Amino acid sequence: MTSMRDQLYGIKRKMRKDSKVTLVLPSEFTFNRSEVKHFDHVLSFFNWKLRDIPVEIDFRLCSSANYQAVSLLILYCWKIKQQGCTVSFLLDNETDPNGSRVWRMLGAQGLFAVSTDPKVNFNSNEHKPLFAIRNSDDFKAALQSLDAFTLNFGVEYQKTLRYVISELLYNVHEHGASDFHWRGKRYPTPSILQFTWYERANELHFIVGDLGVGVKNHIGKAHPGLSSDEEAIRLAIQPEISGTFTTQDPYATRNNAGMGLFISSNILKKLRGDMHIISGNGAVHISPIDTTGKSLDFSWPGTFVLVTVRLDRGTEFALDAMMSEFRDHAKAEIAARTNAATIQQLYVGMYNYFGTNADIKSEAIRYRDKYIIPALSEGKSLLLDFTDVDSSTHSFLNALLATPIMRLGLIAYKKIRIVNATKEIRETIDYILDDNTADEPNNSQQS
Incomplete structure (x- = not known):
């Protein structure tokens, strides 16, 4: 005769079943759409509200997936497992390049053993390596693998890529730390690093991701009042902004705390690479020619950084020379920013906010409304530094400056200072100044 306990257990199992x-993976699980990165398509798959229920992830309809997007699925599985869900998978037979094959190539079948055993890491394909980053041993192993992976790309590429990935992994230590409990023990939630060389395109793609507090919560400790995740990311790529703010963190002892993301993003610009930083619902794209950002429809609870580097063997560069150049640039900007704070001035490093080509009008409007108009309303002056900005359109500069100039009137000539601008940019700003300090300014200039 079945006991009452067994009957209740059976009922409970049936209810749980x-x-x-x-969750059915879409036919395409990739960031790539017509050579442009789109993140909402992948992020929309993740349901972060699931708790204490069985979750089955069905790969069978996914006919196309890339390794970086699927790597995020591993972090997602860890998260919902921590929220009390049991997670299972329905995989298809291996056919190139479907989602099931990518999952197996990453060694993702062992994801839960990896999360609770510090001696175990992913048994991924040597050409598509995936690492869980939990401690210094994982850090070293990942960099050693990267050295071997990039051996044939040349010494300078090897050194440079190692530097960039090292700094991104240090950032994981800053804002990526999160813990969970399992069977009475406390474990750190791993972060992930995955890199792939696409031989046909001669490109190296890599992703670093975590389930930590996110950029906004991290730098908000020292910079409260940030209105969006995008704004926080933009601020984090400025020199000496994104450093650690707790004295106990080992990263805080590094002399370049707050410089790593600034230097890494500038290195990638020099290499004609692309960096996408996603945190919360903020997305910032740092390309060789500009820096753009937006708010996504869907969000990621921590941070991930996706990098693409074209391995052009004809490109000559030296890491030491680049580092020296970027540090000099950073020192000059920090000094200008510090001086601006002392004399009640808003300093804007145009290159760091808008890139080599400052020409996206919507970016100018957002920055104007968020920073410039409030600063001028407080009686501050404005210093725009155009170092390393090659071009800027009239529409962009007009959107940035016309309304502030009209509000200031003739005093704008004293309150707004422009430095290190090209002749064309200087002439455009002079025209905007003249046009908006006339007795009867054209209202169309205020848009």
């Missing part, structure tokens, strides 16, 4: 949620 009936509550199972199946």
